[in-house]
Amino acid sequence: MPLQLNLLHEEILEQRQRQRDPLKLSIYAGIGLAVLLVLNYLWTGYRVLESKSRLNAVQSEWAKIEPKVTAAQKRAEELNDIISTTKTLDGFIDRRFYWAPLLEKVAHCVTPNIQITALEGAVEEEKGISITLDGVAGGREPREVAEDFRQMLLEQIGKEQPSVKVEFKTLEDLDTTVSVGGNNVTTAHFVVIIGFDPFPKPPEPAPSERKSKPKKEES
Structure with missing residues (x-):
């Protein structure tokens, strides 16, 4: 079996030590963390812009609908007034005396x-x-x-x-x-x-009487 000699042992060892240098590892970790922060900032900014865009769209739609909603509410109030007046007139008609x-x-x-x-x-x-x-x-x-x-x-x-x-x-x-x-x-x-009285009021219901429970006979 031929004998193999590693003449570059020291250079390889030195290269491995440089790769395991704590300072370099810290720098790599810092760079990775910075990249993550930048990505998070960009993602947050994108979400904010998207939310603002949706808000603007909703406000634009509301600006179109608001006059119709206001008119509908006003019309509903008018109808309620008409219904109330009609009920009052119906009451007068029902209670009129000939x-x-x-x-x-x-x-x-x-x-x-x-x-x-x-x-x-x-x-x-x-x-x-x-x-x-x-x-x-x-x-x-x-x-x-x-x-x-x-x-x-x-x-x-x-x-x-x-x-x-x-x-x-x-x-x-x-x-x-x-x-x-x-x-x-x-x-x-x-x-x-x-x-x-041609229109007597209905009698008020009598209050329910509480039934007394029968007492148990003492033995």
Whole structure:
């Protein structure tokens, strides 16, 4: 086997030592870190520019859409006002009271012995409908004639208004006489008040009663 001699051993060893020099390794590491920082800076800058570009695009689109959005909001407010007004008018229509049928019933109750001299009607939000009838009753017993008139009003109006109240505010005898059917009869002055609520509020639900638990019997 031939013998091989390494005559460049020292030069090779010196070259390896130079390659393993800590200073060079530090320089290489610093250069690599600097390259990474530069790449990171460039990447961050690219992302910032991209974000700004997207923001500008969104702002441009919003500038085009904003007038339409503002107009739509204004239109929505107008429609809401119209709807609110319509609901209010519907409420007025649903809660309006027709006087003609009521006055027809009152006229139906007026007999030849009854004379209405004044009629006054009012609508109060809390109390409902109120009618005041001022008149004169004539007959052998004018007070009974006036009472029959009150009962007839209560019966006729109560068919459609169960909550109606018909009460005398005034009932007094008069010294005058009137001719009824060719006979002179005594008279009485009366004031009748008719009151009812044509649109009563629904009753409030009663609070639920707590059922007491049965106590256990002690043994």
